[in-house]
Structure formats: structure tokens, C-alpha cells
Amino acid sequence: MSSDSSTAWLSGCIPDLPTPFNEAGEVDLTAFAGLCARQIKAGVSAILVGETTGEFSTLTSAELDAIIRTAASTARGRVRVIAGAGSNSTSEAVERARRAELAGADAILSVVPYYNKPMQAGIDAHFRAIANSTALPVVLHDIPERTIRELADDTLLKLSESPQFVGLMDSTGDLLRPARLRPMLHGRFRLLCGDDATFLAFLTSGGDGCISIASNIAPFMCQGLFSSYRQGRMQSVQHLQQRLSPLAGLAAKENPAAVKYALSLAGLMRADTRLPLAGLSNQAKAAVADAIAAIGKNGLDQESSFKEYATVA
Template sequence: MTSLANPATWLAGYIPDLATPFDEKGAVDLAAFAKLCERQIEAGVSAIVVCETTGEASTLTPAEQETIIRAAIEIARGRVRVIAGAGSNSTSQAIELTQRAEAAGADAVLSVVPYYNKPMQAGIHAHFRAIAISTALPIILHDIPSRTFRELSDDTLARLAESRQFIGLRDATGDMPRLIRLRPRLPTAFRLLSGDDATSLAFIATGGDGCISMVSNVAPDLCRAIFSNCRQGRLQSARYLQNRLTPLTACLTKESPAALKYALCLLGFMSPNTRLPIVELADSAKAELASAIAEIGDEDLACSIESWHGPRLREGHARSLRTDFQFTGKA
């Protein structure tokens, strides 16, 4: 568990918001989940996010969430931090999920602005303060108005950040000027991360600390290279790498998380199974996604695939990704 006395310097770079694999019977596939975690750890990420947006948290039971968090902790063995999604539009449920995450050994929780209820800013502030009082864990706030229909205002964020328990923000607004507005109002140690892959490079180049990312599930090494180049001032190289990911990012964003699960299926890591009301992609979307992966043309991605599945998949993988749209077996 992360100590509040330590600055959250680890909360940086591209941090994957991991998918939750399901087997053919709809149960959580912990074997596939372990492979997803290990792949990210080997790619050098500082942390992994589980049971959040991409992880289909809204369809997981509290017991399943706790099982996944405990599995992630066991797999990580202290090599990376584990950030547990623990959000709800019910404050009492968010507190329960947060306390379960703490009991399971999570290093921090990611807590989303309450959705559907459309609370006032005073209600949003009270919601997060109630969660903070219930736990000793560091809290990362998640602002994603496209899903919650209520934003976390700058004023509310600044008030919450006065407490050292709130260590960062996942900002999925896509509002680049906001980052410039926020920096002078927040403690130096408070971390600002993008929650939008399409604008993540601009966010980081403007002074952001990283991105809690969906696309890094598919191409962790490429995402790491983008961040490294940006941090070292090689913006032209970072833009070039980011542009290679643009078609894939667009495909994943259209039908998340079904598109991500199908992408990971094509790479041999898991089944594409989802839970209702999410269903699998249509054939046309599968073809578009397969083409986007194949056209990345990234040697690191190819090497990553080879390291997990052997050279056979690497040989001609671009051709097979374009034409083979049927899952043929577990990773």
C-alpha cells in the first residue's frame, strides 16, 4: 500500500486501464488477466489500473472487483502500483468499494465523479470528502463529463487538492487550456494525467504527467516511447509515433471496451467476450480494427507478440490480422 507521506512521483507516463477478461461462461478469466498484467509490467509501466472504465466495472460485482484487485496485487508483487477503480454514483457504494480495495492491498483508488444523479458541485465535493474520510488510501479523481454529465469544476478540484490524500486527476475532458489554468492552483506534488488517448500527447507536452490509457493495452512499448520522446524534448518523434497510433485510437474509442477486447483477442491475449449491455463488434468494425493494428507497423509490438506467443504469430501477422476475424483459442 502506498504511503501518503510519499509524493506520487510514480504516477506518471502511460498507465494502462486494463480490460477485464471473461471466459466463455461469462466468469472473470484470471489466467488471461495475469497475462495482461505481466505484459504491462514487462513493458516498464509504473502502475496498472483495474476495475475501471475499460475494465467494465459497472458489470462487476463487488466480490469480483475484490478478487481482481487481489489477483493484480499478487501478480504485481510490488513491481508496480495497483490502482483500483472504486467509483459509484452512490456515495455509500463508493465507500464500500474503496474499503474493499484497501483491504485487498491496493496502492490507490481511482474515483469517478458521480454519474447519472447530476449532483451539484457541493455534492461532488461532499461525495469525495466522505470517501476520503473512510480510507487511508491515496485517491485519484476521475473527471469524464462525457459519461457523468457533470464536470469536476476547477474550484472543486482545488478545494479537494488541499488534502494530501487526493494525489492526482485523470482528466478526460480533452480541454487543453484547463491544464494551464489548473497548475498554479494545485500543489506541486499533485499529478495531472490525461484520460483521453487522442489528446494525450498534447496534454503531456503542455505539462501533464502522463495518461491513464486505453490504447496502451495494445501497444505499451509504443506508448512508452511516445512519453520518453516527449519528456526528452523530441516532440517531432513523439508526434510521429502518436500519429501511427491514431487509427487504432479512433477504432478503440468508437466502441469501448468491446473494441479493445477484440484487439487483445487478435493479439492472442484473451477472449473478446463482454457482458451485457456491451456486445461484440460487428464484422465491419472488426475488419477496421484489425487493419488499424496491422498498419501500426511497430517492431516493438511485433517483438512483444513474439515474446508471448512465439515467432509463428509474428511471421506475416499483419496479413493475418487483416483477414482472420475469428477467435481461435485462449491466449
Template structure:
């Protein structure tokens, strides 16, 4: 596990929110999970996320969550950090998932703003504090108003960040001015991470530290190259590389996680199967996505070929 809790330098670059692979019998496919993890490690990722948005977390049983986290920890073997999704709109359930993630060996948890029940800001503060009080793990907050119908207000975020156990924010609000606005009001070690691929480059250029990404599952080398060029001050190159990703990003983001699963299936990495209420892409969407992958220049994107070593 991460030690000390204030060590957050590893939250950098593009961090993939991994889809959960299922086999033809709708069982979790741990061999495919291994391929996905190894591909991120080879690209130089610092961490991966499991059991979260792309991982169809709401359809996973508690036993499946435990199995996925333990498998990811074993596959990583300390080479990357494992961030486990452990959010819920029920505080006691979020506490249970957080404790189970800790027992399974996760390095940190990602905890989303409670969805559907629309708590007031004091309720959000109390919710996250109750989770923190239940674990020794570092906590990354997840703000995604499009799914939760309730934002994590800046003032609430600042209050939570005063405690070192809250180490970062996955920011899916789409406000690219947030890093510049908040940086001076947050602790130096608190990490601001884009949660939106469409605006990630701008978010990073405005002072963000990392991107927790869906598209980087498909093009990990290209995404890491975008981040590296940005950090070296080569904004024009980073923009050019980002431009090559736009058609694919649009396809993947329109139907998450079905889109990213189908893209990865085209690369021979996993079966595209999803669980209801998510259904596979229809044929026109498949054709559009396949075309978007095909037009990415291999010299730019790096190896978009399957890893068959597992």
C-alpha cells in the first residue's frame, strides 16, 4: 500500500479506468484483465482503476469486486498502483466496499459523489468523512454531475482536502478552469485529475496533474506521449497528437463502456460483452469505431496490437 498517505507523486499521466472483461458465459475474465493491466504497465502508466465507471461496477457482485481487485493487485505486483472504485449512494455500502478494497490490497479508493438521492453539501461532507473514518486507505474523490445530478462544490472539496487522507479529485464536471481556480486553495500534494477525455488536454494545460481516462485503454502509448509532450512544454505537439484521437474519443465516449470494450476486442484483448442494462454497440456504431481506430497512424499511436503473452 501507499506510504505515507501524503505521497501522491504517482498520480500522474494518463491512468486508465479499466473495463471489466466478461467471457462468453458472462464470468469475469481474469486472463483478459491481465492483458489490459500489462498493456498499461508497458506504456508506463503509474496506476490503473478497476471496478469503476468503465468497469460496470454497478453490475458486479461483491465477490466479483473482491476477485477483480485481488487479481489486479497480484498482476501489478507493485509495478503500478491499484485504485479501486468503492463508491455508493448509501454511505454504509460505500464503507463496506472501501473496507473490502483495503482487505483486497488496493492502494487507494475512488469514491463517487452519491447519485440519485441528491444530498446537500453538508451531507456530501459527512458521507466522505464517514468513509475516511473507516479506512487507512487514501481516498480520491469523484465528481461527475452528469451521472450524480449533484456536484461536489468547490468549498466542500476544499474542506475535505484539508485532511491528508483525501489525496485527489477525479473531475468529471467538464470545467477546465477548475485547476487554475482551485490550485492556490488546495494543499500542494492534492492532485487534480481530469475525468473527461474530451477536455483532458485543456484541463492538464490549465494545471491539472493527471487524467483518469477511458480512451487510454485503447491508445495508452499515444496518451502518455500527449502528457509527456505537454509537460515538456511542447503544447503544439501535444495538441497535434490529441487531434488524432478525436474521432476515436467521440466513438468511445458516446457509448461507455460498450465502445471501449468493442475497441479492445478489435485489438484482440478482450471479448466485447457487456451486462444489462448496457448492451453491445449496434452495427453502424461498430463500423464507425473500427474506422476511427484504422485511421490512427501507427507511428503516432505506438503498438495498437494485441498482447498475446498472457
């Protein structure tokens, strides 16, 4: 089916931003605004806040509202703000969606209900209740490793018939899924990979982008990778992928502790997480530092490096 420009913003490398904490363990909104601004400077089309990397399960409702407001005020309409608004309680997910809309989000990301192990009929009704509670576009999140239950293709296709459901963050690891689903989906519906390691294979299969952990650390390189892919410069793509892979793998393995530690080395935030998440071991810290050193600081943070990498023959 033909593509639809109304959801063109839901593509490329969209960072799943971490939530910084200060010495007192409170949300550091100044550091968070800096993280948002850094991604906007790199040219992202959207940012995701208050989700997995953002440690949403340990944030209060007031803290979630504050980071959404901060992201929206920093973005000033230049990029879309997607707010994590999932829960295994439908009533709580509805409340989070409403609060996200009031706080200034442009869209919400809602995960398949976890722990409860609902049937597909329950999953369908859960998402429709959320959509009925807000005017915001809804991006679905399928991650059976954490939720136990998957979002079945049939359920997804039924939901996608409503224009309010605009995309899927697919963390199933099924790299054939985009090719299987794309012929049956409206062109406005976007398919996003939930794993940096399989991003390229997902694109090749018909995907539109990635909700990225690695973009937090190397936003210009991630944008360069996607830009090179769209332009058909596969040598550039392979070059960037090889440079990014070790760091992306470490970030995904210990998310968000590894991302936070990497950003702390750059002076962008503290490395603190909230329990039950703990900080990295000394061995893991050394591995992250080595991976960053292998790329080089300019490769992580500067537009000149993005241009250089994106123009490899």
C-alpha cells in the first residue's frame, strides 16, 4: 500500500531517553532537557520519554508529568514527543494517557499488558480503551520477553484499521514480521524495531525505523546510519554499523545502566539508577569506556563526524 506523510515523523532512529537523577535521587530536569536538546540537534524526528530506558516503573505520576512537560518545552514543536503510557492495569494506562496528553505529549507508546497474561481479546479491548481516552496517536509496543503475552498479528491488524493507532514498536525479534505485515497494513502505519542490533535487517524486511538505545550515546552516528540506508549507500551503512555494534550491544545488555554510565563519562548526567536497578560492575564500566574510546568522542557527539561517516563511498 502507498505511504502516508501524516506519520512520516515516526521513522528513523528515535531515542528512548533515560531519566537523569541528581545526588538526592530526584529527577534532574535540567540534565534531561540537555539530553532532549542534544537529540534534536542531531536531527531526530521524535523522542521517546518515560519508557523502558527512562525507568518509568519507578517514576511517580508527578515525575512522569514533569519529564513530558520538559521534553515538550525543549522540543517546541521541532520534533514529536512520544510519552510512555503503558501499564498492566487498563484504568491506570488510561490515566497515564490522559496525563501525558495534558502534559504536552504528541503521541503515546503503550505496551502489551504485562504479568496478567491476558488473552488477545483482552489485549484488543485494553488498547481500544486507551485510544478512546485520548486524542493522541497511539504507538503499540510488543515485547513478549517482558510481557509474556505477544500482540498477535491478527489483533494488530484489527487495531491498525483505526487511524489513531499509528505504529508498532516491535521487540519480538521476528525479523520477517515487517515483510509479513506490510502488504496488509495501511501506508500510514509505521513499523519500528525495538533492537539496535537487528535494526538494519528490520529495515530490509520493510521496517520504517528503530526505537533506539544507542542513539542516546551516538545520535549523529545513528542518524547517519539511517540516512545512508535511505540513500542506498551500503558501504557507509556497514561502516557505521561496525563502529556502533559493540557499544550498542553493551547498552542493550545493561539498559539503562550502561547508557547512563556512558552519558556520565561525557558529563551529560549522573550514572545513578533507581532500585531495583543497580549500577554497572567495574568490569562492565571498563567495557563501556573501551567501546566509547574505540569510536572516539567526536564520533559520539559532533555533526562533523556524522557528515564524514555519512559520505563514505
